[in-house]
Amino acid sequence: MEEYISGTNLTSLISNLTSEARLLARVYIIHAGIEDTDELLTAVVRLQQLENFVWIINEHVLVSNSSALFDGILGVKLHSSFTEENLLIDATQLIMNTFSKFIHHPPLFWSEKISVLNCSSMQSWSYGRDVFQAFLNSSVEGGITGNISFNEGGDRIESLYEIINIQHGQLTVVGTYRSNTSICTTSSMCREVIDRTELKLDEDQIIWPNGLNRKPDGVHTRRNVSVVTIVEKPFIFARPGNNCDPLSEVYCTHKNLNNSNGEEYEQYCCYGYCIALLQELSKNLSFVFTLHLVADGKYGSFEKDRIDQQKRWDGMIGELINYQADMIIAPLTMSPERADDIEFTKPYKYHGITVLVRKNHSTSNLGSFLQPFKGELWIMVLLSVHIVAFVLYLLDRYSPDRLRFASRQDKKLETNSSVDSEDEEDPLNLSRALWFTWGVLLNSGIGEGTPKSFSARVLGMVWAGFTMIMVASYTANLAAFLVLDQPKTSISGINDARLRNPQDNFTYATVKGSSVDMYFKRQVEFSTMYRTMESKNYLTVDEAISDLRDEKLNAFFWDSPRLEYEAAKDCDLVTAGELFGRSSYGIALRKKDAWINPLSHAILSFHEKGFMEILDNHWIYAKQFE
Known part of the structure; x- marks a missing residue:
């Protein structure tokens, strides 16, 4: 839900109605005054945002006979079989009952001098909440229109609303909505309320904007999805060229930031764990995708702007937030920092952090x-x-x-x-x-x-x-x-003394700006370890593993799937200790994206059918020694 303040950002709201972010939403609820609503609806007609859209307005605008109203608009109006005179009499009685309590128990503002209030002002009265609560606690028994009492939201108990659809310029009732009903056990006022609502709606009678009889979907689901990823074994492999195997590989591009050879984009064939998952999702959910590698080769980390303190993300997350991509499919850890600005599907892979070291060979002869x-x-x-x-x-x-x-x-x-x-x-x-x-x-x-x-x-x-x-x-x-004589790992795990008490001759590191790096940063118990390896962290995983093989690095912290893959194909490497910092990988999209639920349901189905286990055994745990 998006909120705007009258007279401040309505113009910007109208100018952005055709932006990609707003076009994803197809149901708009307008709760505004007559002038603002007229201006907004006029812009809607001008921008031709009628077909497959749903526009819902409040009762105040609905009964105003505004010229900006068009066929297909929906609204809710309080049903009443009583005259306005009868309603006014009961309202006056309610006001008298409320203020009579003020006489016996004067509130704080009772003795203050209050200036005349402007009802059109957007500023709230400091004592308005107290007066509102007083009305909620008041009631009228045996009024002309019936007993009067309110629920916590301020709605009259047992009130009946009519659902109105504008058809051929007329207000047509297409359904009813009855709010909380009450049970009266005595002749006194009803105070025992059952939280029950009743909705009756004839959808076949509704005419939707632009004269359509078919109910809109409510959201606009993109069928051509732009996907960004990053090279990370065994999830994403990339080989140069465009002659890709249609069964197991996907054509992908990479924007050349250096542009030393004069070509803006480089061509690759991508394959791996995530590619197999993406192909299966595409087949099950009937969408097509274009794939590209992240330009700066980073997962995504943020820095706060010194002026406005806004987060500035780079890497794949930056491309997603800046609408350069619609989806991230990669070994992207679901961390709290990332979840603040993007949204994840259900996890497709659970993992933890472990440490990779060189195996000590036996000295037997x-x-x-x-x-x-x-x-x-x-x-x-x-x-x-x-x-x-x-x-x-x-x-x-x-x-x-x-x-x-x-x-x-x-x-x-x-x-x-x-x-x-x-x-x-x-x-x-x-x-x-x-x-x-x-x-x-x-x-x-x-x-x-x-x-x-x-x-x-x-x-x-x-x-x-x-x-x-x-x-x-x-x-x-x-x-x-x-x-x-059995060869042992050089360390026993995260609690090893050489890690907790750093030594000059024993170096360990992770990847700078990664989820593992952020994990060590926010864990107080690992603060000493974080300060030790902060200046030694690498830019990529491949660089760290290469130095580990060359004995320039003693231990490397990273996600367990990648390190288990490296240990499975290299006899000289082994993972040490138990997993810690358990988390999971998920597919990332922008907040409130329409693809969140379909993708999550598909991933849960893959887990139940054993498809994810097949991917694990094929891409991660298969021993292929080099």
């Missing part, structure tokens, strides 16, 4: 399996293997039992006696002893070549017990070393 034991211990293990093997060889070769057995075998051979198969086994030689000790150590299983003598077998059992304890200790230590 081929000899890392030796880390569980010290070098001296490994030397002792190797010596033990060979010493035990040599002792086993000696015990098995030179044990007394083995020597007596060998002597009996020699005698059997001299007498050509048969030799048992088990007696044909030779004693453990040095190579077999080494094989046995290594096999027991590595748990490879020994099928043959085991010690034969009792003493050698006892030593073998002792060696097996020793190796079992040693292998168990090695396995436990190796697991611990593998866990400790």
Whole structure:
């Protein structure tokens, strides 16, 4: 609703009736005096703003028989079956009842000398509100026109209004409107009021301006929408050229502010998350669009004018407010500062702020399996293997039992006696002893070549017990070393001490003038962090991520979808900590734009059908390592 003061800006209002902003509204309610209304309606006829418009005027002008009134105008008039004399009698009685209370309880102005008031003046009387409230609290019981009492708005309870349509220069009743009705439980005045209204309207009987019988839509919805966006992976990609894929790409232009090559506009093919969303919205809501990239490459930040303290926005928001674009579709965060001057649809993507850092690579090498034991211990293990093997060889070769057995075998051979198969086994030689000790150590299983003598077998059992304890200790230590050797992020999140207590050798930043920058600025708990990175902030996200890869920057704060996308396609980058500063992305339009509700309903429908999840998986979380 727009308000104007008589005699001050009516001329400017008439001169701007054909502006783009006013042409979007098609229903006008005129609550003004006869002279101002006549001037305004005369301008309406001159500017041919009749067809598809709705003009509603007040009762004072409606019954004035003004020559400026034209067919199709609507108005509301109080219905009365009583004469003006009867109404005047009841009004006089109401005034007497009200002022009789002033006699018993004098108000502040009762003793003051009051000059004659000009009823046509736009200035209000300082005690006018008190007098008005006194009339609201007064009543007349059993008046000629019935009981008289008022609701909080000053309307008479149980009043009946006629809805008037001017047809062929005559006032034609096309409906009625009954205000609050009351319930009387006793014969006294009705004080128990039911807040109920009743409207009866015959729309088929109404003749609209310019003689139309079809009811206007009430708003003018643009079907050709100018859309501005900004390059921001993975939401908007732009490649030079005009040979665009009609299925997944959209032709877009960029105004060259430098104009070094003599061309005012550069041609691109745009694609990405937001382009897929825009194409689906266009198909569902039946509108066409033209797309261009923001000229200065900024999302939008404001500075207050030193003279009039008005906000001056740049970037995409500046283009939207200055009517250089009708819609912003980009990863634009819905922040309080922006919502003061533009309007957002329902969110199409929820997100938070996170931090992107380089991943610390593991320093493991081929000899890392030796880390569980010290070098001296490994030397002792190797010596033990060979010493035990040599002792086993000696015990098995030179044990007394083995020597007596060998002597009996020699005698059997001299007498050509048969030799048992088990007696044909030779004693453990040095190579077999080494094989046995290594096999027991590595748990490879020994099928043959085991010690034969009792003493050698006892030593073998002792060696097996020793190796079992040693292998168990090695396995436990190796697991611990593998866990400790996992690469860790350089910081743990927003509460990391290196962020809260800035150090000279640890730098972090965000994008200057962005929603993330404004978030840190307005959060008191992050004031130290904001002052630290204020002078280090970057102009674009790509510059910051490039410096992060080159180790010129230690940490970068930005919206989680972009950073998750970067971490998914680059193995050297990783997001750290939990999300904070949760917010959402929305499509931005000017205040009270007719497209707000249709776009919001379509976005909610996309969420329900899973279309937004498909876009998330395809454009953000898909791993495509470079």
